[in-house]
Amino acid sequence: MAKIVVVTSGKGGVGKTTTSAAIGAGLAKAGHRTVLVDFDVGLRNLDLIMGCERRVVYDFINVIHEEASLNQALIRDKRVDNLFILAASQTRDKDALTEDGVERVLTELSRDFDYIICDSPAGIERGALLAMYFADEAIIVTNPEVSSVRDSDRVLGILASKTRRAANGEPPVREQLLLTRYSPLRVQKGEMLSVEDVKEILAIDLLGVIPESQAVLNASNAGVPVILEEESDAGQAYQDAVARFLGEERPHRFLQLEKKGLFGRLFGG
Amino acid sequence: MSFLDYFRSQGKRSASVAKERLQIVVARERANRGGPDYLPELQSEILKVIRRYVEVDQDAVQIQLDREGDCEVLELNITLPERH
Numbered sequence: 001m002a003k004i005v006v007v008t009s010g011k012g013g014v015g016k017t018t019t020s021a022a023i024g025a026g027l028a029k030a031g032h033r034t035v036l037v038d039f040d041v042g043l044r045n046l047d048l049i050m051g052c053e054r055r056v057v058y059d060f061i062n063v064i065h066e067e068a069s070l071n072q073a074l075i076r077d078k079r080v081d082n083l084f085i086l087a088a089s090q091t092r093d094k095d096a097l098t099e100d101g102v103e104r105v106l107t108e109l110s111r112d113f114d115y116i117i118c119d120s121p122a123g124i125e126r127g128a129l130l131a132m133y134f135a136d137e138a139i140i141v142t143n144p145e146v147s148s149v150r151d152s153d154r155v156l157g158i159l160a161s162k163t164r165r166a167a168n169g170e171p172p173v174r175e176q177l178l179l180t181r182y183s184p185l186r187v188q189k190g191e192m193l194s195v196e197d198v199k200e201i202l203a204i205d206l207l208g209v210i211p212e213s214q215a216v217l218n219a220s221n222a223g224v225p226v227i228l229e230e231e232s233d234a235g236q237a238y239q240d241a242v243a244r245f246l247g248e249e250r251p252h253r254f255l256q257l258e259k260k261g262l263f264g265r266l267f268g269g
Numbered sequence: 270m271s272f273l274d275y276f277r278s279q280g281k282r283s284a285s286v287a288k289e290r291l292q293i294v295v296a297r298e299r300a301n302r303g304g305p306d307y308l309p310e311l312q313s314e315i316l317k318v319i320r321r322y323v324e325v326d327q328d329a330v331q332i333q334l335d336r337e338g339d340c341e342v343l344e345l346n347i348t349l350p351e352r353h
Contacts, residue, residue, distance in 0.1 A: 146291055157299070
């Protein structure tokens with residue numbers, strides 16, 4: 001039985017797809033059979049971030065409507081063993097997702113995979129609700145900024161009340177926070193909410209902190225999950241997050257500024 | 270914090286303003302969560318009725334639904350202004 005993990009945030013543009021790609025690739029590299037499922041019907045982007053946009057023939061909706069089999073629709077990643085992608089449909093609207101259809105596809109995937117990563121669309125409409133509904137675990141992607149934190153809290157409310165686990169009275173969805181686009185410099189200047197501030201407000205476990213990094217844009221330009229850029233700060237932060245997700249304890253890095261010399265400390269900004 | 274920052278840092282840092290605002294809005298939204306969908310409307314109608322007789326603040330009416338065993342308890346807390 002696979003573990004179903006939803007990557008969600010409420011707010012758009014905070015790094016859900018980047019995170020789905022990175023965490024999925026990280027889990028697969030650790031030897032777990034992993035499939036990434038794009039729930040953003042009509043606005044698919046996971047294929048582009050994963051660099052397989054030219055290999056999409058059939059998509060999630062085709063499988064739901066039994067126009068293609070899962071084997072026909074799953075795209076095997078060329079860089080990482082054990083990693084597959086199920087793209088969203090670009091042409092249909094979000095109502096093409098049905099609860100029964102999603103459940104059937106997830107059940108079928110569960111037989112073959114260890115982890116199913118559901119990349120949620122922004123907002124709290126159908127696609128987002130369905131991405132959350134069947135989850136066992138949730139990664140809440142949040143930027144240290146007021147609207148993102150508020151939306152994340154809203155999503156936590158939905159995870160607690162409108163999921164299959166809640167409906168069946170099962171143990172709740174495990175919720176973990178991933179703080180992205182973090183700038184220690186701006187936190188130190190008092191211009192950005194600190195990781196402690198966000199943890200205090202949302203009151204969930206911290207999976208990781210991903211620093212604001214040029215590497216994220218570079219990786220998406222190239223269609224490579226940033227976790228495969230092993231030398232980059234963001235790539236290493238995602239590697240730590242995956243290790244923690246798998247139960248390892250690792251200290252959080254990239255939370256402090258690099259140490260400056262005396263001159264820098266006196267006059268630096 | 271550098272030597273020059275000491276002189277720059279007049280007034281409240283924006284991050285602490287953000288944190289305070291978030292704590293308030295999140296607490297309010299959580300209080301309304303989980304209850305039946307009609308609770309917010311019930312709350313605003315009760316507020317309107319109170320305001321026909323007494324001038325009270327927007328947040329003078331607090332409403333909460335608790336479950337005790339098989340019983341649901343609707344707790345209504347109305348804060349009236351002090352008398353002068």
